[in-house]
Amino acid sequence: MHPIPRLQTPIFDFLLPSLSPQLCRVSRASITTSTASPPPESSPQALQSTSKAQRRRPLSREQKQFLDSALRVNHAGELAATLIYTAQTPPIVKSHPHLRSLMHHMYAQEASHFTTFSNLLAKHRIRPTAMYPVWTVAATALGWGTAMMGREAAMACTEAVETEIGGHYNGQVRVLLKWVKEMEDRGEEVGEEITELVRTLKRIRDEELEHLDEAVEQDAKNAGGYTFLNRVVRSGCKGAIWISERI
Template sequence: MLSSKSLMRSLRQSGQLPVHDFLAPALFAPEPALHLHDDPEEQRISRRSEPRRPRRRRPETEAEASDQGAARLPVLSLNQAGELAATLIYTAQKPPLVNAHPHLRPLMSHMYEQEAGHLRTFNSLLAKHRVRPTALYPVWSVLASGLGWGTAVLGREAAMACTEAVETEIGTHYNSQIRSLLEMFEGYEVGPELRDLVGTLRRIRDEELEHLDHALENDAKEAKPYWLLTSVIKAGCRGAIWASERV
């Protein structure tokens, strides 16, 4: 039986722990003195010290566990819409930004290719788990293109501030999903499919936060007015997440 803390412990030992897990401090709370051991007698002693939790029906198969996870995590469709929006932001930003700053072409292409890969991943996950896309897909497409073009026209610093603001919200959002998955399957047998899903979300989150680092390296904080621009974009991202989770 793997708890979320046991899973995190095994990932740390195997070297798979992402560098950006500092965004989930709750996952690293000090562990109780008594915990599960390999010895059956020690397990019984440790379990007596743990608080009693409501009994939940255990998934009978890995496939059923995966289906339960998808059913309780409809934000897969939100992730798909978010990654589409990201590709459209970079698509709209690239022409004016690269024309004015040719040295940014490799960076913009690199970030776009990563976002396109994320979109392909979530397209596949939606098809696999039969999750419908958000109905607001067309709306976010138009707004993302406008945001990308508008910030690029304002200049390199504004375009990078846009990336910083968006990736800050998206990184936090992905981290929340990872925490929810770990909590959802606490006490259940965790099969390779669920491990792969958590690993995929972590990889995508870390790549998004890599974009944030690139933005800061390219003077995102020099945008004028930085505070107003990033605050409006972050609020827009939170509003889009809120609406997409409900439509």
């Protein structure tokens, strides 16, 4: 038996640009309790070193698609977060004036995240989610509704949202670090865009997890129907992430 020679058919590449669009899935690295800090990631050299004259190859189609949907989801998520805090603040501050500075602090951080992702979307020509108006209404309703249920419920909402979001960012950071590692193994320069994005995502994730801790300190777990509320909000977040990744 002759071994079948491997056909050299450059024409196939041209006719079939991609038969196997396998996207890197975000394996979410879950964070279930506030005290569990995210597991340590490897810190590749590229994150510290500055650019050197090395070869560099363009991101693959799958990588671009991943970044496209990841940044779109993050933008939608931060939009929702700012709106939740905006809607929660008046009723909460009215009944608990001492929480004014905390609410303002969390809102200001979310607003800065939202600006960051808005700029990234415009810069990298990424389409914002088509569900923009829907998320606006849904997030405002969620924030106002939980604030009306009282301080504990509002904090339980914050806790549930930030748990999901923290895990979500963590998954993205892992995927990006995997790319960085692969690029380094191949001896390529990683490029400022990706390293900067990893740094931004890590910073934002840590700030979201701070909100989670603050919410738990404010008796989030004492809310009436805590388990139910937590389940509902978290599955709502998961659904919203799923939709925003796609449309």
